[in-house]
Amino acid sequence: MISLRNVRKNFGGQRAVEDLDLQVPAGEIFGLLGHNGAGKSTAIGMMLGQVWPTAGEIRICGHDIISQRQAALRKVGAIFETPVFYDYLSGWRNLEILSHYSAPTSRHRIGEVVEWVGLTGREHSRVRTYSHGMRTRLALAQALLPQPELLILDEPGDGLDPEGIHEMRLTILRLHREMGLTILLSSHLLNEVQQLCTRIAVMKKGRKVFDGPLSAINKSQSWIRLRVNDFPSAVELLRRERLITDEREGSLIAVAPGSGTEHVVRCLVAQGISVYEIAPQEQTLEDSYLDLMKFDGPAPSGKQQLQPSVLATEH
Amino acid sequence: MFLLQLRNELRKLFGKKRTYLGFGMFLLAQSAFILVLKYGRGPNQSMMRMMQGNGYAAAHFFSNLTVATTTLLATAYVLLPLYVSLVGGDLVAKEAEDGTLRMILSRPISRLRILLIKWLAGVVFSLILILAFAVFGACFSRLFFPEGGLFVSIPWDGVFGVFEGVEGWQRYAAAHLVLTLKACTIMSLAFMFSCFDIKPAAATIVAISLVFISKIMQDTPYFHDMQGWFFTYHMNVWVYFFAAPIPWWKVGESLSILAGFNLTFFLIGSTAFQIRDFKS
Known part of the structure; x- marks a missing residue:
């Protein structure tokens, strides 16, 4: 569903992403971890055609994101860290505007999605009157309108209270279960990643330092x-x-x-x-993650488990 | 699909309060101007003296049409560039600043199409602004001045015209229509800067500064021979619709040059937008 090969991104003289290889198969909830500035958002930006890669190949849903942008993004929904909308318009109008960039969307379909995310009754209120949780639901609704097969969530839990985070987690699981969506989740919340994802990749200073099943990272130490x-x-x-x-x-x-x-x-x-x-x-994910953050070596995969000895030499 | 997207762009534009700032200020300026011409003893007499001095009866030519046109001449020079550049500067940069542009860019739509829709929305805004200006000027001046002929004198542009009845209204309508092209050019200039990685206010200020710099240079006596090189000179083409006869070759030349400027501004803007990276 997502395939990145030797992807590199430089901003001026600064290297933001270096030789990134990433494969996300269909039907998976894939976690992308890393601290601020690790290159997660840049990588997601490149997957969505918002950031031009300096080198490498990015294929989304089997299509090259640069030469076949429209086909690549046709079945993709995305949510970014802080959901922003046209605050002076209603939630419904926002959904209409955003969905029409993909394809004409019927009122019935919008109503259906509004109901699914639980915004019924407030959809005609101006977005400026919405709480953060409602904005997150609206963000989810706009992502679901084009009936996506792939959902890219960039820090979706940012700014949510514990109740909101719990609700978001249940929603992601529901999306995966009921709609069979492939989900790429970028997050700082290790606990969320541990509860949701089957596979993860960890990025540090633009490089991938781990890629594999969650079970492998836990066993790796x-x-x-x-x-x-x-x-x-x-x-x-x-x-x-x-x-x-x-x-x-x-x-x-x-x-x-x-x-x-x-x-x-x-x-x-x-x-x-x-x-x-x-x-x-x-070993919790947090322990493994913190160990990886100390590690500066090449990217290991889940198949080539990290050994404490490897970590020790790099401490 | 394209029309649907354009309609949505207009909904976004006209859903914002600041979009109406230009309309509000224009109407306020027109009202003030008309009221001063009606009740201000000095301006009133000065205008009548000018008509009579040229051998025309002030009772007939000091009409609603003459007043609406005089108002237009005064406000179009300063207020129009200000408000269209405000909207043009916002079109892309404000969405980039707010973050809504990232949501649009994650959709299966080309960047060129996004820009084309936004630019067309700016053109529609310019058209509506000028239309409102024309209608309000005509209606409000009618409340205070009688129907009559049109008397126009713009000595610095070498324009002088006196028109009766229908022809006066035709000239008034044609001048407004061409004034839209001036508005579009300034909007396109601000739009071009808006496509770069700068704040919306910066795009507006840079655009309006360039308009004023061009105008100042154009009006500097030493640069008189070079007037044709300044885009503000060609933006003034609308005033020639008050000349008798209309210098069509001059109008045609300026309209072509303005069309070229609009296209150039759009192409530079779209190139800058195309190569930009959009990140939070």
Whole structure:
């Protein structure tokens, strides 16, 4: 549904996106993560033909976004971080205006979408009287009007209260379930991404630093929680014996490839260090994300899992 | 589909309060002008003296048509550039600034078509503004002045004309129609700047500054031989519809040059718009 190959974007001398490869298959909820300035919005801008790529190829719904713009965007809906409309016009009029840029849209279809997003009764009020949540619903309505197959959501939860975020999450799941839409979700809200997406890509300084299933990023860091009577001595010993590759936070160790926890325990006990606890550390998306943000190496994929050793050398 | 999009563009334009600012100020200026001509002892007598000095009966030619035309001459020079450039400068830059342009650009529509629709909406606005100006001028002046002939004297443009009845109204209508082209040219200039990555106010100010600079240079005696190079000189073509006879070759030349300017402004604007990146 979305295919980016070696896409690069420079703004003057500054490189905003570098050699980005991205494949989003149909029917997936794909998360695009990264901090401010990571290049997410630029990448989305290029997918929607708003930003011209410096190099590379972008295909949306099988069509080249530059040479076949109309065909590429015919079945695409998009929502941007802060929904903006013609505030002095009604919600209905806004929907009419925006949908007519795609194709003539019947009143029936507009009414149907208004009902779907839950704006019935307020559609003829001026948008300036709408709450942020209602604007978000209106943004969703305008994105759904052309009956899209692909929905691109750029920070849709921005500015929403927890209730609004919850509602947005349910709506995205409903869209995926009921309409079978492919969804590209760019977000800062890791919790939302974790609950919605099956695959993610993480961007940092314009480069992709991870791409793969969510499960892979969670498994990619095999940290072990170790509680002993003298952690620094234990670490020194285990490093000397080449049983670990890294340690952090005074209680976590990364076991070296080929070693196991049984080797660690045996070694420590043999040297008179008391082991109170040893257990795999549950890795949240946030932990993995923060690790990736420290990592400056080339983009790994879900198939080539990140190893703590790789991270350690780049810290 | 194109007409549907144009209709929507007009809905956007005429849904904004600031679009009516030009109409409001024009009507206010016209009203003030007409009332001063009616009740201001000095202007009233000065105008009658000019008619009588040229051998025409003030009782007949100090009419609603003459007053409406005099009002037009005074306000079209300053107010018209101001308000059409205000709207032209807003057309693209305001939407880019507000963020609504990003929503439009995520639709399957070419950038050229977006611009063409917006530019045409600007043309329609200019047409309606001038129409309102013509109708209001004629109607309001009729409340205070009797029907009669048309007396026009514009010495700095070498225009002098005296017309009776229907011919006077025809000249009045034709001049307004051609004045629309002046409005369109200024609107196109502001529209062109609006397509660049600048604020709407900046697009308006740059456009109006260029109009005034061109006008100042055109009127500077040392540049008299170069008048034809200034676009403001050609924008003045509408006044020749009050000349007797109408210098058609001059009118044709200026209209062609203005059409060329409009096209050039549109092409430069669309090129700038085409290569621009739109980001939040």
